[in-house]
Amino acid sequence: MNARVGSVKTITSTANPIIKAARALHQRKARNESGLFLAEGHKLVLDALAVDWLPEMILMLEPGDDGDPGAQLAARVRAAGGDVIFTNGAVMEKLARRDNPQTVIGVFPQRLASLATFTHGTVIALEAPRDPGNIGTIIRTADGAGAAGVILIGNSADPFGIEAVRATMGSVFHVPIARTDLDGFLKFSARFPGPAIGTHLEGAVDIRTIGPEEPQILVMGTEQAGMTEELARHCSQLVRIPMDGAADSLNLAVATGVALYELRRAYL
Template sequence: MEHIQSTKNARVKEWKKLFSKKGRDKSDLYIIEGFHLVEEALKNQAVKEIMIEEDRELPDDLIIENIRINTITSEVSKTISETETTQGIFAVCHKKQLEIDISSHPRLLLLDRVQDPGNIGTMIRTAEAAGMDAVILGEGSGDLYNSKVIRSAQGSHFHIHVESGNLHEWIDKLKAANLPVFGTALENGVSYEAVDPVKSFALIVGNEGSGISQEILEKTDKNLYIPIYGKSESLNVAIAAGILLYYLRK
């Protein structure tokens, strides 16, 4: 166990590099914060090392064999925290992805240029709760390992396959496996209630401002919309995804 007191310590500088996508991509590591996320990461054997404030204690039921533990001062804790009120515990994690077999009747959520990290994390969490098998972040979408994405997902990324990928290639692969691919569009679509729930499917949702690109919409089997009964012009993309995911699954 090492006690780190200075914010200028070399290890602190290495941890701070994980705040950037460049640093995360270069190291294949990312940083998480809070007791719940650290516990989930430990359960899924993703943790490289733990950092905890000197006046905090690790829960007795955590399995931390062969994991480096660093105690840190509150000053160091504030330096590596991205929340207003830190719980004083952090972990450096390895990027690990669960595998998915699309021949085994999967359900997938595809994101086309969704950029808000809170929306991305919420959709990962919702997809996992709805029993989906994978979330695919298309080009132009936010970074999966952004700290706000991780916090919003609340550990769900440890339980569901999530990756960044080319949506065109994924759609071709899904259609070759005879999976229905649903898009979302206010124009030239049908109400989601006009389709029947299915055992396996892929749902695509799009950018917060411009929706799904026309090139993607032209490759879907059917495009769906959710009726708006009030005066709002549209629904938040994460809310819309939740409604559709729960409706479509059989």
């Protein structure tokens, strides 16, 4: 239990240093330097609190009486040691960088998992994904399908960027996420107790014929070029998702979802 009780302040100026620091978290540089990220919405803050992922602070519109859900949330955050900043709609729009923002924005510490924690289940490995929306959608899908976690290989978009976090719909607080370079992933894959199954346009095996068997790694290539040859060579098996139409490929998040549910069909 956190012995510290969070403070309460009211700030209505976008020039305030606290507001400026929170706004800066839209930039990857600021997130990297601070180790913090933004999560918008009452639900996401509650999701985080449910798994003891405590915010450093929340910024929110001032609630009504004590029975207001916003007041109850503020009390929970303070009791957990987080600060509460009450503000106005204009500041919230600046913080969210969009009209009609959520009424609550949380500032959270980032958490990354160690590769050593992935020893079971189906692990998703993404090679250099560049679209934060895809990353967030895949994290959400991993949560829905019961995957063990997501590994980002190489120069990927930031899973703690606001667009990615929005797309997770709270699953960022439930799915372990790790980052590594290609060499680190190949070393991890070599000692992992199950196969690395890569989806590839040239895959000789229909993914529907793969018998579900965990542990396993589902390896997905880049959005534009697919899987690099070096990574493909190190997969235990290359599979394809059958296509019937004019499109020759699927969006990365869609393809990952199709493949993940196919590989985990015996466990759902």
